[in-house]
Amino acid sequence: MKNLRRGLLVLVLAVLAGGILKLRGRGGVPPTGGGWRELEGPDYR
Amino acid sequence: MTVLLCGAGAVGARAARQLVDTPGVEHVLVADRDARRARSVVEVMSPKAEVTDWRPGDPMPGGVSVLACALPGGVDAVAAPPAVDAGVDVVSCADDRAGVAALLALGARARRTGSRIVVGAGLAPGLTDVLAAHAGAALDTVTTVRVARSGTAGPACRDALRRALRERPRELRAGRWNEDPRRGGHELVWFPDPVGAAECHLVDGGVELLYDGFPGLERASVRFAAPPSRGWAPFPVRRAADAGWAAARVEVDGRRGVAWETLVYGVVERAEVAAGTVLATVAAHLAGALAVGPALPPGATGLARAVDPVAFLGELTTRGVRAAAFEGTPV
Numbered sequence: 001m002k003n004l005r006r007g008l009l010v011l012v013l014a015v016l017a018g019g020i021l022k023l024r025g026r027g028g029v030p031p032t033g034g035g036w037r038e039l040e041g042p043d044y045r
Numbered sequence: 046m047t048v049l050l051c052g053a054g055a056v057g058a059r060a061a062r063q064l065v066d067t068p069g070v071e072h073v074l075v076a077d078r079d080a081r082r083a084r085s086v087v088e089v090m091s092p093k094a095e096v097t098d099w100r101p102g103d104p105m106p107g108g109v110s111v112l113a114c115a116l117p118g119g120v121d122a123v124a125a126p127p128a129v130d131a132g133v134d135v136v137s138c139a140d141d142r143a144g145v146a147a148l149l150a151l152g153a154r155a156r157r158t159g160s161r162i163v164v165g166a167g168l169a170p171g172l173t174d175v176l177a178a179h180a181g182a183a184l185d186t187v188t189t190v191r192v193a194r195s196g197t198a199g200p201a202c203r204d205a206l207r208r209a210l211r212e213r214p215r216e217l218r219a220g221r222w223n224e225d226p227r228r229g230g231h232e233l234v235w236f237p238d239p240v241g242a243a244e245c246h247l248v249d250g251g252v253e254l255l256y257d258g259f260p261g262l263e264r265a266s267v268r269f270a271a272p273p274s275r276g277w278a279p280f281p282v283r284r285a286a287d288a289g290w291a292a293a294r295v296e297v298d299g300r301r302g303v304a305w306e307t308l309v310y311g312v313v314e315r316a317e318v319a320a321g322t323v324l325a326t327v328a329a330h331l332a333g334a335l336a337v338g339p340a341l342p343p344g345a346t347g348l349a350r351a352v353d354p355v356a357f358l359g360e361l362t363t364r365g366v367r368a369a370a371f372e373g374t375p376v
Contacts, residue, residue, distance in 0.1 A: 034373010
């Protein structure tokens with residue numbers, strides 16, 4: 001019973017931690033090695 | 046010239062608007078299993094557009110030059126044969142493996158009747174095939190084409206994407222088709238802003254059309270980003286800032302002279318707008334209302350072989366769908 005309670009407590013804490021990371025977490029800095037340039041005529045390169 | 050547009054959903058409605066705005070297209074017939082939806086599309090485009098009670102599988106109405114299909118996966122295979130038998134040109138934005146294969150299989154029949162079938166005329170497959178051909182034209186040899194797409198056009202497109210993600214993926218490796226029964230092969234793909242980075246999963250997604258467009262290709266793959274959850278989660282889910290936007294990215298490796306080069310093209314647009322514009326532009330081209338490529342011979346082909354990339358990208362630009370090139374080190 002004690003082990004079950006411990007397991008449940010760990011599970012609840014893991015879900016809470018995961019939820020906080022999901023809702024409050026931020027992505028990393030995207031790798032910037034260039035940028036996008038709109039294609040223009042006449043050759044659209 | 047009369048175009049029969051089958052499907053008045055998210056893509057069909059945008060294609061109808063583009064067709065009506067094309068001067069050479071005289072008449073647009075709109076068919077949908079939901080007559081009310083077809084009427085709602087047509088009522089703002091009258092008198093050039095009109096509702097028809099034609100259903101996939103019915104004989105083609107007289108006077109139709111092109112059948113444009115904006116249908117859920119699998120229905121194209123039912124809609125196209127009567128058009129092919131009547132010698133009417135067909136363009137479809139199907140992106141599922143079975144749908145693409147069924148339309149390509151109609152090629153021999155189309156050659157007998159003089160019909161032309163353009164398969165995969167949407168965002169991806171579709172515009173991505175044209176961008177790959179455009180990149181390929183700048184290289185002497187092309188060895189690898191990698192396509193990725195994020196975003197869907199509507200509920201039917203989302204369902205098709207979910208099906209594609211469940212199916213066994215297929216990619217070309219060392220010139221051979223590889224079907225890995227295990228799921229996997231996902232990659233973080235960087236699309237133009239505002240979509241940015243998205244994890245994309247290996248799918249079939251019309252990879253056969255890429256191979257068709259580049260004979261001798263060694264590697265080809267298509268990856269789609271998973272659609273957002275259905276919204277049944279009991280807890281709040283962070284909404285993506287790019288909701289509603291779709292993007293595609295095409296990376297082409299090859300040789301120019303003695304040097305290896307990688308060219309990366311991309312596009313960001315509402316998925317239904319991009320797919321509808323591509324579908325309508327190809328339909329208008331087949332109808333002779335636009336000239337965005339060579340005169341196609343009868344048979345079935347992908348979009349890469351059906352249009353001239355520069356003319357096609359120019360036409361899309363005038364219609365508001367603009368592609369971009371990545372400059373720098375691809376990531």
